Amino acid sequence: MNKLILIMCLFLPQVAFSENASHRDAAQRVIEGFENKPVEQRAMDLVNAIEKMGMGMPKEKKELVSIFTEMLGSDAFKADMQNIYMANFTEVELVRISELLNDPVFQKFIGSRMKVYADSQQVMSKYIQKAFE
Structure with missing residues (x-):
């Protein structure tokens, strides 16, 4: 289960939430930087990573892609990820992260x-x- 959480954190768009509008805006720019692929492709990448790590596939691949596509697109999931990012990064750090995400080398x-x-x-x-x- 820990490997699955690690994979999800690596492959999923990270989002942030704050009462401060500028902090929330900075987090939104980070989200946009991570969302460089359609949600369906990110879900497929996640399922492929799980498969590659030999974690076992409890359901058919197509069904898992569908489940992860719905999850990745949900407001509840994004809000949960927002809380994690906002707890770990300041507004200034989120602005810097969004700048890095737009750098071709990064x-x-x-x-x-x-x-x-x-x-x-x-x-x-x-x-x-x-x-x-």
């Missing part, structure tokens, strides 16, 4: 993070094996 970094992580794990494994030889 977009490449975000888009490749799972592959970089997997590749780094393989390298680490190789060096650990050498240590035990």
Whole structure:
């Protein structure tokens, strides 16, 4: 379950909520930066990541995509994610994050993070094996 939560945090658009309108606006810009794909594609990416990690598929892939598409598009889910982001980032930090999300190099970094992580794990494994030889 923890792996699923981690995957969801990595693949899902992060959103924020605040009583302060400018803070809320900054959070909205972050949301827009993360939502560079249609919700259906983000849901498919999430299901593919779950499948790749070998977590087991309790339902048919098509059904999971449908469930995640509905979830990712729901106001309740976005509000929950907003609360998390607003609790962890100031308005100034959210503005900076939204600026980074518009930077092509940072977009490449975000888009490749799972592959970089997997590749780094393989390298680490190789060096650990050498240590035990």
